[in-house]
Amino acid sequence: MRRSMHRAGATMLGRLLSEPAAPTDRPSCGCGHRARYHDTRARQLLTMLGPVEFQRGYYLCPHCHQGQSPRDRELDVEGTGFSPGVRRMMAAVGSETSFEQGREQLELLAGLEVTSKSVERQSEAIGADIEAGDRKEIRRAKQLELPEVCTLAVPVFYIEMDGTGIPVTVKERAGRAGKTEGQPARTREVKLGCVFTQTTTDEDGRPIRDPDSTSYVAALETAEEFGLRLYTEAWRRGWSGARQKAVLGDGAVWIWNLAEQHFPGAIQIVDLYHARQHIWELAAKLFPNDERTRKRWAALCVDRLDTGKIEALVKILRQLRPDSDKLAQDVDNDADYFERNAERMRYPKFRAQGLFVGSGVVEAGCRTVVGKRLKCSGIFWTVRGANAILALRCCRLSSRFEDYGESRSRAA
Template identity: 60%
Template sequence: MPFAASRGGVRNGAEKKTIEAIRQEITREVEEFLRVVFEERRKTGRLDLEATEMAMRSALHRAGAAALSQLLEFPAPTEEGRTLACPCGQQAHYRERRSKPVLTVVGLVEVLRPYYLCAHCGVGQLPADVELDIENTEFSPGVRRMQAIVGQEAPFAHGREQRRVLAGLEVTTKSVERTAEAIGADIAQREQAEIHKALQLDLPVVVGEPMRILYVQLDGTGVPVVKKETVGRQGKSAGQPAHTREVKLGCVFTQTKWDQEGYPIRDPDSTTYTGAIESAEEFGRRIYAEAWGRGWSRALQKVVIGDGAEWIWNLVGLHFPGATQIVDLYHARQHLWEVARRLFPNEEGKQKAWMKIHQKRLLDRGKIEKLVGALRSIESSNPELIEKIRTEADYFERNAERMRYPKFRRQHLFVGSGVIEAGCKTVVAYRLKRSGMFWTVRGANAILALRCCHLNGEFEDYWEARRAD
């Protein structure tokens, strides 16, 4: 950077002055702090540790802010650094030094840096802002990082309060929202670049030891959105408008062991999530890229688990051919319970007796053809009941090969989608479905990207990659 070179030309004298100024500021703050502490101790005869440590933090913040302000005072450029190339093809010339307040992790500081202006196109440049990563923002990278972490975890107002209590920094609720969503949007953009590579078959081969079993689980859950996001969309009830948009969420995890009874054990810390409010086609590409990045190509056995939603199995057939497909057993049981309740309303005993035959003897044993036959043989004069039974029979018939549960259990495989259902709660509902929340699709997707990145343990990698750009 030209301004960096200009700093080198005045290094000896300017740096000595800067160091001395910083030393004086720190000394002044520490001496003032100690004076207050000792005076209070003389008056009361005791030391209030909490008050003292909080006062110490404030003093060190003030000293740090003063030191940073000194470090962020860039000199005017020397002659060789007074021009910059402008994107328009002409030259931008140094005009003056401009000051900018920036909130840092130690408090508010002033950044004084060179400003360049192109006379041809009228566009100004502040190279120091680019180097310091404070372009078009009033917050330092450290502060924005904090805002991203608290913003993905809790409501933005709660995040603002956390910043005040834990870091001693005063920010607005809106600033936490804007920063978290901006960083989340950047993460989402990078994800799309990886997905594009997957579509171009340009993903790197994931090398390493073969893994025993790799799972993909898929589900969807509604998120409350503002009215403009549901225009023209049908709600769950006929004739009623939609109030939510569906987040499609996927997770990938591995399994290498099972317990003494043969039940599978998920590998610790092996689960990663990805999701967004998007079409099934877009989500299919997303979950494919996630699975590939986790080592899909080197898994000895590949398993996909979901409910009976048609969109799930359509994208599985497209992106994961050859994988073992399993319909969540507990979801399938729920379908049977719906039939039982319709057959015997308000008769719990008869419902349980019917389920004992059709669930335990047929569904759980993978005898789906017999189950379908039993359902289709039911007679009733109620046309709505007959239609319900026909729909459920079609569901079981369509998913018969995905319901061979004894076969799957003999292979020590999971037969339930508990991991992704828990993910719908921890990843989505915990953050996006709290009382009074209504999201734009853009905002929800940004926070989802940020939250998945954090829960996947990838946020530090993202931040380092971002700094390296």
């Protein structure tokens, strides 16, 4: 029944798409001259209703002898055998699962037979097109050519940043040092940022993230490039009109450098749970065979952390005298970490203002935006392919994929 309805619909669609001959039209050619009507030619497309054949005018330039069919440009099907709807369907499945599984889903759910390579090409092509649009906006932001953002001011505006590694091809990691000294890199770091807002708190004063307010940006790129990307997204979302602004992240230096550069004046908060993890990991190294002492010591340090008494916590660490040089270096590193981020760890003060003190949104994003698709077993990415899929996933998970489709229709 479905196949029969699709065939009937495809026949009707072919008639609707066919255009009458218009010999008087003289479309422009790339060489600067005008093309002339030559004849009417058939064209076949795979549409959401299946294969469709339609007729359209073909024009030839008498100067450079290049042919064209303006109808193809009007329908946004130049250089492709797939309709815009089918291309978006392939991009949607390709952004969620492997290209082969995406091919199977299209055949099962929509009755469309395509190759896994077609799913890959269309997914990456649309992702690259979205990324090109993002970069255009980033260049405008770099030149301070920012549009006016008409939006209601929100009480609190948050920005969170993090990084997570993805497997890449041997060529993409050549010459890069790995996390283990003397070992080559096996991954490249994707930088992920998320933007969301908060309007209210619950009855206990805990912050509540506004529903559907989270948007994402991500790419394999330098911190400098990523900073502009996140700044552009924050501006687009109405950063300038927020009454209160906060940046959350772990202790990575690049995060706070970007916060100082692009978001001056924002409250900076180190993720509380990441800071606690530092304490528990150090406790395991200090007291590997004494669980009771380990728990008691860690609880003391966590109490100092939770109450914002960072100077007291640093003092506890500085007074330690480990036996091994390696452990002494670990203790010094953690003491420096807490000392460097002391003002970002005044958790009682942040809680009193009804602010988030954990960067759980971006950490969840590392799993859902990046990990779910780009950390699949046996898949190794090129930078170009990874960035295309990342742009596509961020667009979809930020609820802007339909906007992209509409913009393509308007451009056509």
